[in-house]
Amino acid sequence: MKTDNQKAWFLVLPVLVLVSFSAVIPLMTVVNYSVQDTFGNNVFFWAGLEWFDQMLRSERMWNALGRQLAFSSIILAIEVPLGVFVALNMPKKGVWASVCLVLMSLPLLIPWNVVGTIWQIFGRVDIGLLGYALDAIGIDYNYTQGFYAAWATVIVMDVWHWTSLVALLAYAGLQSIPDAYYQAAKIDQASRWAVFRYIELPKMLGVLMIAILLRFMDSFMIYTEPFVVTGGGPGNATTFLSIDLVKMALGQFDLGPAAAFSLMYFLVIMVISFVFYTVMTSLDKRDAK
Amino acid sequence: MTDATAQAPGASSLPEDLTAERNASRVGRRFGPSGSAVVMVLYLLFLMLPIYWLLNMSLKTNNEILGAFSLWPRNATLQNYVTILTDPSWYMGYVNSLIYVLMNTAISLTVALPAAYAFSRYNFMGDKHLFFWLLTNRMAPPAVFALPFFQLYSSVGLFDTHIAVALAHALFNVPLAVWILEGFMRGVPKEIDETAYIDGYSFGRFFVKIFMPLISSGIGVAAFFCFMFSWVELLLSRTLTSVDAKPIAATMTRTGGAGGIDWGVLAAAGVLTIIPGALVVFFVRNYIAKGFALGRV
Known part of the structure; x- marks a missing residue:
């Protein structure tokens, strides 16, 4: 069991200093901007909660949030069942298991802008295999102009990029099931579905929870991949929260509204992180029993 | 039966x-x-x-x-590959990326190792809150930090240096490394620590000579994940650099020339960015899931 020791603070001090430097100071800059206004020349004056008020009324932010939630829900609805399904079909051991693990990990290790580039090249009607094939069978597909084509591309790209993560975690959960469980199920003449429902699913639940929350969180912050492929277009069709924020802060230099936007965005993430943390610690406690 | x-x-x-x-x-x-x-x-x-x-x-x-x-x-x-490997404005992108990725991995592991040990072994005031606070940084959207980072590193004269990107990436890699390492460390029985102290080992000697070899796979996995997340990130590394430390990912965004985009060179650059990941993934293939689950499988 753990022992009480206040000197342990010295061991975490380096982390505290480093992360404070990278997190607290920049965050305070954001807070600073969010309550001030400027007419240039670095002259700032107090604006109170004006920016927050403005952003909460701004249709632009609500639309971006709506698109973001739609995107995150869709990719979760596809990636989680697909990932579990793939994990159930993976070879249990041997050379093929290694081959599958390595090949499946590959998309996870590709720089995010290159993921965008890959799908750009793959999806273009003139040079891409996918775009060319769809065009050849008569489907009107152009991800830079069509609303549905753009969404479909961004979603398929994310499924391509991240389903393996869900599959790997589910696979790790499956590996931890002792053979005796299957043995008992066999004696009880359990159906395939019952084996999945009462043995495999409960054993996978812990890691699956982590997978779902990680995927939700990361899809909620997605920036690079859709930015490279669609640039947030056509129009604003695929402008998710991060894309909109960067556009506002670094593109238009609307510091006040962007800072208020950032803080509210961060708040949402904090709430989700708290749920995540609570789930994880309760799982750890369950494991410890 | x-x-x-x-x-x-x-x-x-x-x-x-x-x-x-x-x-x-x-x-x-x-x-x-x-x-x-x-x-x-x-x-x-x-x-x-x-x-x-x-x-x-x-x-x-x-x-x-x-x-x-x-x-x-x-x-x-x-x-296309010849073009990239002979043109410094291209291949320096890879060199820059590798420099800040390796710096980040070294920094993250150095500070994360003692912290993870503290979290896995001791209760101390505020430990749960500190752990949660670290987690929120892993989950913080880089877009929120892009502008303040730019201003912070400009004001201290670190803009367009490798160390700036390495420190910025520490924001999400240090928490990640702490989580992964803590997961591995809790698997090591506490009796080992106690036996070592009875045998007269000092903390530092015990940690380096006995403890670190025991969790070497954990250190490998944490290093791999730091490497990977620093390697794939674009938004912060692009915002914090202009010329001297420009990463390959940012170099790739400027292939549009007078005659349109040079697709061949762009594709070749993409292939070259996949290679480092493909090389190291082989060694950690059995631990990848454990890493993604923050050490909790």
């Missing part, structure tokens, strides 16, 4: 024939013997096809790419 089943934690204590029978019936009950193989082949095909297409493009000249549509390069050429 039922007794044996109920208490057996592993398959080793089961009769051989029953285990074999069980495996056979499980496979049979699924989609037939080859059903799983078909699913896996289809899924891997889906994963590999876009990568193959990138490779295909990288071996073609721009004329061939835009001219005739073909499933494989007719006149395979390495010209």
Whole structure:
């Protein structure tokens, strides 16, 4: 069991200093901007909660949030069942298991802008295999102009990029099931579905929870991949929260509204992180029993 | 028989024939013997096809790419790779990326190791809150930090240096490393620490000589994840650099020239960015899931 020791603070001090430097100071800059206004020349004056008020009324932010939630829900609805399904079909051991693990990990290790580039090249009607094939069978597909084509591309790209993560975690959960469980199920003449429902699913639940929350969180912050492929277009069709924020802060230099936007965005993430943390610690406690 | 089943934690204590029978019936009950193989082949095909297409493009000249549509390069050429490997504005992108990625990995591990040990071994005031606060940084959207980072590092004169990017990436890599390492460390029995102290080891000597070798796989996995997340990130590294420390990912965004985008060179650059990940993934393939689960599988 753990022992009480206040000197342990010295061991975490380096982390505290480093992360404070990278997190607290920049965050305070954001807070600073969010309550001030400027007419240039670095002259700032107090604006109170004006920016927050403005952003909460701004249709632009609500639309971006709506698109973001739609995107995150869709990719979760596809990636989680697909990932579990793939994990159930993976070879249990041997050379093929290694081959599958390595090949499946590959998309996870590709720089995010290159993921965008890959799908750009793959999806273009003139040079891409996918775009060319769809065009050849008569489907009107152009991800830079069509609303549905753009969404479909961004979603398929994310499924391509991240389903393996869900599959790997589910696979790790499956590996931890002792053979005796299957043995008992066999004696009880359990159906395939019952084996999945009462043995495999409960054993996978812990890691699956982590997978779902990680995927939700990361899809909620997605920036690079859709930015490279669609640039947030056509129009604003695929402008998710991060894309909109960067556009506002670094593109238009609307510091006040962007800072208020950032803080509210961060708040949402904090709430989700708290749920995540609570789930994880309760799982750890369950494991410890 | 039922007794044996109920208490057996592993398959080793089961009769051989029953285990074999069980495996056979499980496979049979699924989609037939080859059903799983078909699913896996289809899924891997889906994963590999876009990568193959990138490779295909990288071996073609721009004329061939835009001219005739073909499933494989007719006149395979390495010209695109030659272009990248001989032009400093291209290959320095790789060098820059590697420099800040390695710096970040070193920094993250150095500070995360003692912290993870503290979290896995001791209760101290505010430990739970500190741990949660670290987690929120892993989950913080880089977009929120892009502008303040730019201003912070400009004001301290670190803009466009490798260390700036390494420190910025520490924002999400240090928490990640702490979580992964803590997961591995809690698997090491505490009796080992106590025995070492009784034997007269100092903390530092015990940590380096005894403890670190015990969790070497954990350190490897944490290093791999730091490497990976720093390598794939673009938004912060692009915002914090302009010329001297410009990463390859940012270099790739400027391939549009007078004659349109040079697709061949772009594809070749993409292929080259996949290689480092592909090389190291082989060594950690069995731990990847554990890393992604923050050490909790």
